[in-house]
Amino acid sequence: MPSQIVSLVVNGEQREFIAAPGATLLASLRESLGLTAAKRGCAQGACGTCTVLVDGRPEVSCLVAVETVAGRSIRTLEGVAAGGELDEVQSAFVDCFATQCGFCTAGMIMVAEALLDRNPDPSDEDVVEAISGNVCRCTGYRPIVIAILEAARRRREQAPQEVASR
Template sequence: MGSQIVSLVVNDQRREFIARPGTSLLSALRESLGLMAAKRGCGQGTCGTCTVLVDDRPVMSCLVAVETIEGASVRTLEGVARGGELDEVQSAFVDGFATQCGFCTAGMIMSAEALLERDPDPSREDVVEAISGNVCRCTGYASIVAAILDAARRRRDAASSGGDAPAVPAGSEAADGAGVR
């Protein structure tokens, strides 16, 4: 069986490319579309570095044959920032020092985006469960969980004020997750 044209909506843009059957979504994103945020880690779906959203659900893109999601909507880290501005999750990761080497960061952020889109007020346990498929070997997870809880608060504050919520300085009570359920 030869190559075929695959059509996806990637970061809100219709994209078509040629792929061989069995080409992973990760390979298509990186090699055909030049989107490099999702990383190849284990290649077996256990580390989460390749996490992207397909139809708003987090998936390990190394495990998805791209032809099986023809026509789907795919969002990568490159599609999260709007108008050159970091969104709340990205900002909270930066402000809360939730990255070290950065290898897991794109996958962590995409898992967090999916969580906050379905649950704007998650508990600490909800966050831990949402990122349970994402491995970080550097941070110990505490700063990542706190950043996601902070991002949730920022989004709720922005929604209630009708605009952007002010950033909470890293190390403050809200940024470190204290007092957040």
């Protein structure tokens, strides 16, 4: 099977690149497009650090053959900070000390973004469930749960103002 040109919409931008047969979405992002926020951890879908959003849904990109998502919309951590400003989830991770080594952080933030997109007011249990596919070896998880709840609160507080300013 020959290599082929694959086209993706990555963080809102149309990107084309040559993908070797069987190339994963993770390898394509990291090696073809230079987007290295998503990390290669276990490479078998067990640790979640490679999580990106495919059409808004969190997927472990190490298990996705890139041809199977051709033309779809991919969101990575690089697309989260709008204009270089940290968004609510990122700033809450900083303020709540939700990182140590940082290897899980990109995946944690992407599952948090997906959670808050579909549920702006999650419970503690909702957050725990959302991050249950993501491994963290440093923090003991609690600061991450607290940060995501805090991000949800900040985003809810901001939402009415955005509506009012329209």
